[in-house]
Amino acid sequence: MTQANELxxxxxxxxxxxxxLRAEDLVQACLERIAxxxxxxxxxxxxxxxxxxxxxxxxxxxxxxxxxxxGAIDKGGPLAGLPIGVKxxxxxxxxxxxxxxxVYPDHRPTMDAACVALVRAAGGIALGKTVSTEFxxxxxGKTTNPHNPGHTPGGSSSGSAAAVAxxxxxxxxxxxxxxxxxxxAAFCGVVGYKASxxxxxxxxxxxxxxxxxxLGWFCREVADIHLxxxxxxxxxxxxxxxxxxxxxxxxxxxxxxxxxxxADDDCQRAVLAAAKNLEAAGAEVVDITLPPSFADLxxxxxxxxxxxxxxxxxxxxxxxRDRMSSHIIxxxxxxxxxxxxxxxxxxAATVAGRAALQGIFAQVDVLLCPxxxxxxxxxxxxxxxxxxxxxxxxxxxxxxxxxxxxGSHGLPVGVQAVGxxxxxxxxxxxxxxxxxxxxxx
Numbered sequence: 001m002t003q004a005n006e007l008x009x010x011x012x013x014x015x016x017x018x019x020x021l022r023a024e025d026l027v028q029a030c031l032e033r034i035a036x037x038x039x040x041x042x043x044x045x046x047x048x049x050x051x052x053x054x055x056x057x058x059x060x061x062x063x064x065x066x067x068x069x070x071g072a073i074d075k076g077g078p079l080a081g082l083p084i085g086v087k088x089x090x091x092x093x094x095x096x097x098x099x100x101x102x103v104y105p106d107h108r109p110t111m112d113a114a115c116v117a118l119v120r121a122a123g124g125i126a127l128g129k130t131v132s133t134e135f136x137x138x139x140x141g142k143t144t145n146p147h148n149p150g151h152t153p154g155g156s157s158s159g160s161a162a163a164v165a166x167x168x169x170x171x172x173x174x175x176x177x178x179x180x181x182x183x184x185a186a187f188c189g190v191v192g193y194k195a196s197x198x199x200x201x202x203x204x205x206x207x208x209x210x211x212x213x214x215l216g217w218f219c220r221e222v223a224d225i226h227l228x229x230x231x232x233x234x235x236x237x238x239x240x241x242x243x244x245x246x247x248x249x250x251x252x253x254x255x256x257x258x259x260x261x262x263a264d265d266d267c268q269r270a271v272l273a274a275a276k277n278l279e280a281a282g283a284e285v286v287d288i289t290l291p292p293s294f295a296d297l298x299x300x301x302x303x304x305x306x307x308x309x310x311x312x313x314x315x316x317x318x319x320x321r322d323r324m325s326s327h328i329i330x331x332x333x334x335x336x337x338x339x340x341x342x343x344x345x346x347x348a349a350t351v352a353g354r355a356a357l358q359g360i361f362a363q364v365d366v367l368l369c370p371x372x373x374x375x376x377x378x379x380x381x382x383x384x385x386x387x388x389x390x391x392x393x394x395x396x397x398x399x400x401x402x403x404x405x406x407g408s409h410g411l412p413v414g415v416q417a418v419g420x421x422x423x424x425x426x427x428x429x430x431x432x433x434x435x436x437x438x439x440x441x
Contacts, residue, residue: 179386
């Protein structure tokens with residue numbers, strides 16, 4: 001029998017709408033799972049157990065009162081009763097926010113980040129704060145991979161990915177500046193969504209790179225993404241079956257990228273198998289070769305991120321450098337060495353790359369490419385390489401990790417679907433069609 005905490009967000013919402021599940025029972029089931037498993041997984045740095053249970057009781061009473069009024073239950077909001085993990089670089093007024101750093105051990109924001117405020121307004125319950133790497137960069141936190149504690153969960157959204165993968169919570173926020181949503185989603189075997197750059201509110205999210213930072217989240221099926229988008233941007237919460245909604249099957253571009261040789265055998269097999277299975281299911285799959293200029297864009301992303309970090313973390317660097325890790329100090333000092341003309345050239349290359357992609361997306365609906373180089377690396381001293389995410393983060397495209405494949409060591413391997421910038425709804429429709437077919441079922 002499926003436990004309440006094992007339900008996807010969409011399944012849980014449907015069960016509550018039917019009266020088959022109470023928010024209090026869902027929150028309690030998540031807390032029991034955390035109590036059972038988090039000593040090993042270490043996904044959480046703060047839990048708001050009592051306030052979350054209290055909030056769930058309020059939601060249950062409201063839903064009970066609305067149950068006799070047709071349609072009124074929807075007024076509870078698209079996230080009504082759903083517990084959500086909040087990455088610890090996102091401000092919360094009622095919980096500590098340490099940004100994963102010794103610089104802020106006791107920091108208590110006075111306001112919620114915009115995304116948290118919107119979640120609460122939509123009926124969501126902020127269950128606690130999930131572990132982040134320091135300032136959402138490479139210094140690892142304490143979290144382990146729930147599939148094998150000797151392996152990294154990825155980063156920087158380490159705790160969020162692990163918590164969703166281990167059935168501790170149906171939703172958790174992440175952010176991506178390099179590969180901080182898609183990579184841990186791949187390593188932990190869950191759905192990860194990075195929105196188009198600029199599409200979602202970032203007020204109250206600690207900046208690492210103002211040109212690149214993007215909000216995203218983790219869940220366990222693509223349909224769940226719509227519930228959160230409904231809360232944050234007012235998009236439809238429930239979308240009809242993609243087989244009925246879409247005009248025909250998607251045209252998919254198999255995009256190996258210029259970094260393909262850095263994907264291991266597990267990764268390459270997963271991407272190629274997904275393309276084969278999608279083609280067998282009726283999709284048109286074509287090979288896409290990116291323009292030669294794209295071969296330099298990963299390096300552009302690295303420079304832009306460093307240049308931004310030197311500015312966005314200037315206070316911490318100049319006032320509290322003694323409390324910062326060598327990883328973040330090295331990034332900032334690298335950024336201090338990026339001259340303005342070089343930065344301008346990288347920005348211009350980004351604009352040109354976006355223009356070139358418009359032509360590519362005139363030919364295909366979605367690009368299929370690696371999410372990460374392979375399975376989660378062994379050890380907890382690093383979070384893996386974001387090599388297959390940097391390009392799309394720089395260009396601002398929406399991305400989804402589609403889980404399901406398994407590597408040679410029994411760990412998850414994901415494939416990445418990339419859509420045209422600003423066309424998140426179209427990408428999600430294609431991903432709903434693709435998510436089971438990538439496995440050939």
